[in-house]
Amino acid sequence: MAVVVGFIPTEVGFKALAAARDEAEQRGGPLIVVNVLREGVGDDPRHADEQHREIARDQMRGANVRVEFRQETTDDDIADVLLRVQEEEKAELLVLGVRRHRELARHLLGLTVQKLLLSADCEVLVV
Secondary structure (H helix, E strand, O other): OOEEEEOOOOHHHHHHHHHHHHHHHHHOOOEEEEEEEEOOOOOOOOOOOHHHHHHHHHHHOOOOOOEEEEEEEEOOOHHHHHHHHHHHHOOOEEEEOOOOOOOHHHHOOOHHHHHHHHHOOOEEEEO
């Protein structure tokens, strides 16, 4: 069954990518890697450029499942894009990387992660 990972080009994003690969291989794949670009936002560290995408592709070489990379541009909520892809692919798992901050106690989880945890109709793995 399909696994979808919301990918951002950070240390935790690459850890989530590795965890998603492992899960996809255990479940028989495919793995759908999604990076969401915010329309009208030029310099966002969550946007994967060609170099980041190549590093991610290198990390996925040799995977025992089909790996598909998607870069979605939207002015919608990032969570809505990931939920749409999860639904389209009928994915049984959504993988997310979560940054750790001191304010974690105050905010617990970001709004995007909260929405995905509450709205996804599949399992969610938070790395």
